[in-house]
Amino acid sequence: MEFPVLFLVLCVMAFLTGVPLNCYVFFIAGCRVERTANAVWFWSRAVADFIFIVFLPLRFTSFFILDLNWASMLSSTITSFHMFFSAFLLTALSVDRCILVAHPEWSGNHRTPPLAFRMVIGMWALSVGFSLRYGDLWESLLSTASTSMYLQLDERRVKAATAIQFLVGFLIPLAMILSPTFYIVLAAKLRRNRLIQSTKPLKILLGLTPTFFLCWLPYHVFSFLQISATYPQTLLSIGSAFACVLTYFSSCLNPIFYLTMEEEFQRYRQRTRNSQTTDNSGSEPAE
Template identity: 85%
Template sequence: MEFPVLFVVLCVVAFLSGVPLNCYVLFIAGCRVERTASAVWFWSWAVADFIFIVFLPLRFTSIFILDLDWAMVLSSTITSFHMFFSAFLFMALSVDCCILVARSEWAWNHCTPRLAFRMVIGMWALSVGFSLRYGVLWESLNSPASTSMNFQLNERRVKAAIAIQFLVGFLIPLAMILIPTSYIVLAAKLRWNRLIQSTKTLKILLGLTPTFFLCWLPYHVFSFLQISATYPQTLLSKGSTFACVLTYFSSCLNPIFYLTIDEEFQRHRQRARNPQTTDNLGPELAE
C-alpha cells in the first residue's frame, strides 16, 4: 500500500502547485506577449505546461483503472507532445539568450514577437506530428495481440517510436542547448560583452537545464527498460509510474524560472536598446 499512497500524494502536490503557478505565468506573460519575443516563449511554454498538468488526473485514472484504454492513449499522447514541445522551446530560448549576449542590438531589431510566434506555431506542429501516433502504439504494445505477427509488428513500431522520442525529444535537444549555454558561460568568463552585467541569467539557465532533463531522464530510461522485457514487470511498473510523476514536477518548477528569466531578459533587452545606460552600471561578473 505504500506505493499507491505515495503516488497519490505526489500527484496531488504536483497538481495543486502546478495549476496555479502556470495560470499566474499565463497571465504575466500574456500581458507582455505583444512586446517581447521572450514573453512569447514563456507564454507558450506555460500553455503547454498548463495543458500537461491539467491532464494529470486523467493519467492517474488510466493507471488505476486499466479498462480505460482511451485514457491511456490520450494521456500518453499528451505526455509525448509536452516532451517534444518543451525540448524544442527550450532550444529556442537558449538560442535567443545566446543571441542577446552575442549580438544584442541585432536581437532587439530582428528577434520580434511576430517571429517568435511563427516559430512557436512551427514547434507546435512538429510536436503534434511526432507524438500523434505514440499513444496508440504504446497502448497496442500493452494490449493482448490477436496474432503473433501483429504483436511483433506493433512491438517494432513502439521500439522505433521510443528511440525517436529519445533522440529528438531528449538527446539532440540536450546537445543543442549545451552549445549556446557554453558560449554564454565563456562570454561571461571572458567579458566579451559589456551588456553582461550580471550572471543571473546564466545561473538560471544552468539551473533550468539539469532540472528539466533530470525530470525527463527517468522517463526515457524506463521506456527503454519496458520494451527490453528483461526485468520484473512489477518493478518496471512502479519505476515507470514514478518516472511519469516526475515529469509533472518539471511543470511545477518551470514557472519559477519563467518569471526570473523574464525579468532579466527585460533588463538585458533594455540595455541593448539603450547601450549608453550600461556605462553607469558596474560589472557584477565576480559573483
C-alpha cells in the same frame, strides 16, 4: 498497485502546485506577448505546461483502471507532445540566448514577438506531428495498463517509437543546447565589460535546462527497460509510474523559476536602459 497512497499524494501535490502557478505565469506573460519575444517564449511554455498538468488526473486514473485504454492513450499522447515541445522550445531558447550574446545589436533589431510567435507555432506543429505519428504506441511504453496491448503491437514499431522519443525529445536537443550554453559561459568569462548581457542568458539556460532533462531522464530510462522485457513487470510498473509523476513536477518548477527570474529581469532591464547611451530604435533590450 502496491503504492496508491504515495502515488496519490505526489499526483495531488503536482496538480495543486502546477495548475495555479502555470495559470499565473500564463496571465503575466500573456500581458506582455505583444511587447517582448521573451514573453512569447514563457507564455507558450506556460500553455504547454498547463495543458500537460491539467490532464494529470486522467493519467492517474489510467494507472488504476486497467480497461480505460482511451484514457491511457490520450494522456500518453499529451505527455509525448509536452516532451517534444519542451525540448524544441529549450533548443530555440538556447539559440536565442546565444544570438543575444553574440550579436546583441542585430538581435535588438530583428528579435520581435511576431517572429517568436511564428517559431512557437512551428514547434507546436512538429510536436503534434511526432506525437500523433506514434499515438497508438505511447501508451505501451510507460503504462501499467498496457501489458495486453503491448503484446498485440509490432515490437519493431514500439522500439522505434522509444528510440524517437529518446533521440528527438531528449538526446539531440541536449546536444544542440550544450553548444550555445558553452559559448555563453565563455562569453561571460571573456567579455567582462559586457557581463550584464552575458550572465542573464546564462542564468536562464542553467535554470531551465537541468530542470527539464533531469526530470525526464527517468522517463526515458524506464521506456528502454520496459521494452527490454528482462526485468520484473511489477518493478517496471512502479518505476514507470514514479517516472511519469516526476515529469509533472518539471511543470511545477518551470513557473517557479520564471517568477523568480521575473523580478531580476525587471531590474536588469532598468540597468540596461540606464547604461545605454544611444538607443533610438525603441526595441527590446537584451534579455
